Amino acid sequence: MAQKLDEYIEDNKAIIHKEIRKHLDKLAIPERLKSAMIYSIEAGGKKIRPILVMASYETYGQDKDKVISTAVALEMIHTYSLIHDDLPAMDDDDLRRGYPTNHIQFDEATAILAGDALLTYSFEIIANDPKLSSNEKVNIIQMLSSHSGPKGMVSGQILDMEAENHPVTLEELENIHNLKTGRLLSFAITSGAYLSGATTDQIEHLSTFSYYLGLIFQVQDDILDVTGDANKIGKPVGSDSSNEKSTYPKLLGMDGAIKQKQIYVDKAKQALQRADADKSYLILLTDYLTQRDH
Amino acid sequence: MAQKLDEYIEDNKAIIHKEIRKHLDKLAIPERLKSAMIYSIEAGGKKIRPILVMASYETYGQDKDKVISTAVALEMIHTYSLIHDDLPAMDDDDLRRGYPTNHIQFDEATAILAGDALLTYSFEIIANDPKLSSNEKVNIIQMLSSHSGPKGMVSGQILDMEAENHPVTLEELENIHNLKTGRLLSFAITSGAYLSGATTDQIEHLSTFSYYLGLIFQVQDDILDVTGDANKIGKPVGSDSSNEKSTYPKLLGMDGAIKQKQIYVDKAKQALQRADADKSYLILLTDYLTQRDH
Numbered sequence: 001m002a003q004k005l006d007e008y009i010e011d012n013k014a015i016i017h018k019e020i021r022k023h024l025d026k027l028a029i030p031e032r033l034k035s036a037m038i039y040s041i042e043a044g045g046k047k048i049r050p051i052l053v054m055a056s057y058e059t060y061g062q063d064k065d066k067v068i069s070t071a072v073a074l075e076m077i078h079t080y081s082l083i084h085d086d087l088p089a090m091d092d093d094d095l096r097r098g099y100p101t102n103h104i105q106f107d108e109a110t111a112i113l114a115g116d117a118l119l120t121y122s123f124e125i126i127a128n129d130p131k132l133s134s135n136e137k138v139n140i141i142q143m144l145s146s147h148s149g150p151k152g153m154v155s156g157q158i159l160d161m162e163a164e165n166h167p168v169t170l171e172e173l174e175n176i177h178n179l180k181t182g183r184l185l186s187f188a189i190t191s192g193a194y195l196s197g198a199t200t201d202q203i204e205h206l207s208t209f210s211y212y213l214g215l216i217f218q219v220q221d222d223i224l225d226v227t228g229d230a231n232k233i234g235k236p237v238g239s240d241s242s243n244e245k246s247t248y249p250k251l252l253g254m255d256g257a258i259k260q261k262q263i264y265v266d267k268a269k270q271a272l273q274r275a276d277a278d279k280s281y282l283i284l285l286t287d288y289l290t291q292r293d294h
Numbered sequence: 295m296a297q298k299l300d301e302y303i304e305d306n307k308a309i310i311h312k313e314i315r316k317h318l319d320k321l322a323i324p325e326r327l328k329s330a331m332i333y334s335i336e337a338g339g340k341k342i343r344p345i346l347v348m349a350s351y352e353t354y355g356q357d358k359d360k361v362i363s364t365a366v367a368l369e370m371i372h373t374y375s376l377i378h379d380d381l382p383a384m385d386d387d388d389l390r391r392g393y394p395t396n397h398i399q400f401d402e403a404t405a406i407l408a409g410d411a412l413l414t415y416s417f418e419i420i421a422n423d424p425k426l427s428s429n430e431k432v433n434i435i436q437m438l439s440s441h442s443g444p445k446g447m448v449s450g451q452i453l454d455m456e457a458e459n460h461p462v463t464l465e466e467l468e469n470i471h472n473l474k475t476g477r478l479l480s481f482a483i484t485s486g487a488y489l490s491g492a493t494t495d496q497i498e499h500l501s502t503f504s505y506y507l508g509l510i511f512q513v514q515d516d517i518l519d520v521t522g523d524a525n526k527i528g529k530p531v532g533s534d535s536s537n538e539k540s541t542y543p544k545l546l547g548m549d550g551a552i553k554q555k556q557i558y559v560d561k562a563k564q565a566l567q568r569a570d571a572d573k574s575y576l577i578l579l580t581d582y583l584t585q586r587d588h
């Protein structure tokens with residue numbers, strides 16, 4: 001690891017940001033659609049998913065140019081999912097990361113279409129990347145659609161909505177978060193490793209790692225919703241509670257939630273060790289995500 | 295052409311319907327999401343796009359098993375676009391093809407997610423088809439995303455919304471319809487020809503054909519909105535007029551619209567001749583779409 005984690009994150013954020021803008025800027029499309037797509041991509045995200053793609057790739061491989069289109073596509077899919085989740089018919093959020101949500105900044109119809117456009121464009125970007133072989137493109141597209149579509153993230157969103165206003169067990173909560181958040185994190189980790197030429201065993205252990213990373217991510221979100229600083233997290237503290245959402249602190253108490261997070265961290269790090277990845281940026285990113293304050 | 299057109303349509307509709315159901319039935323996902331996806335796929339569509347894929351393929355190729363996943367993916371993308379177009383924030387339609395629209399039958403959030411799921415799943419179906427080579431998969435995915443995404447159908451939808459409540463020229467109207475309707479028809483025709491091994495010249499002429507076919511499709515829609523039978527078209531007659539939409543009859547008068555349709559038909563048929571496709575089902579389908587009453 002040649003760089004400190006914060007430099008590594010900043011450098012990769014800059015690379016990804018530049019690449020995403022390149023793909024969006026070149027679109028000769030109606031101005032309103034383009035602005036809405038760019039708006040949510042730019043609106044202050046941590047770009048943690050594409051950074052995980054790159055860190056996973058660099059655990060085993062070199063020349064990270066090969067993995068950038070996958071990182072870009074993933075960030076577009078993540079962004080589309082936020083735009084649609086924020087809609088009045090879904091979570092009805094006016095603020096996201098401290099900025100007005102897409103449908104507030106533009107309008108609902110534009111937000112729906114900007115989401116659809118980002119989702120669709122992500123597959124085109126993979127299909128057009130001259131750095132990938134046809135086999136690699138097909139495998140990445142297969143993984144991306146499977147993790148983000150009806151078997152993955154979209155099911156998580158449906159289950160999350162169904163879980164509102166009625167109690168769920170810890171097992172159900174883990175299943176919802178694994179689908180809603182974990183599947184994209186799993187794609188980030190396994191796609192990067194796949195493109196780097198990691199072994200099937202290594203990818204298998206990283207897949208286990210990503211499962212726990214997703215749960216860490218969510219429990220920390222839930223904790224921040226109770227204890228966080230509204231200015232840092234970019235939305236009002238306590239919004240989960242007022243939405244009557246099932247959360248870790250609600251199910252386990254705050255102490256229980258913190259203990260549960262540590263259980264997930266231990267399991268995540270064990271899996272990293274088995275994947276020969278315990279000297280990579282993935283382990284620093286795990287600590288970073290465990291302790292993040294926004 | 296071994297069969298009459300109506301038999302050809304019915305046979306292919308049955309094949310496509312069976313294949314789509316196979317792909318949807320096997321999904322182990324929350325029941326609500328699955329039902330909503332199936333509901334709109336089943337809700338009385340003509341399945342004209344996948345039939346065009348197959349007719350275009352069969353103009354030059356044999357063993358149509360090879361083209362079915364492309365036809366299925368296209369119908370899923372078309373269906374997602376209808377679900378999202380019907381939403382309250384977009385066209386706000388309660389009825390589609392005589393059935394309650396998805397968000398009326400389920401709810402808005404489910405409709406948004408069912409659309410997202412169909413869109414995403416369509417790429418997975420292509421990526422997983424064992425009958426296609428990796429190169430073919432990549433090319434089909436490239437074409438499908440390009441025709442349906444921000445450069446294609448989604449831009450058409452944005453422009454269509456922007457055109458409401460203010461007058462547009464015939465040229466602008468053609469551009470909107472080419473994007474909103476024409477790009478998916480163009481994908482249908484050119485993807486089928488590509489997979490059949492048609493020459494670049496033939497595909498080029500078919501692309502021209504599909505451009506005019508899209509305009510025929512739209513002018514006939516506009517004519518039916520004035521003169522059609524509400525029971526056959528499955529929505530109230532005159533809804534375009536009450537929406538203050540720009541239509542061919544409004545721009546050109548009813549006689550002008552009918553004449554304009556004939557101009558498009560002549561150009562479409564010339565292009566078919568140049569593509570050596572004037573003895574195929576494509577020519578019968580052109581007449582069918584020109585004269586359809588629903």
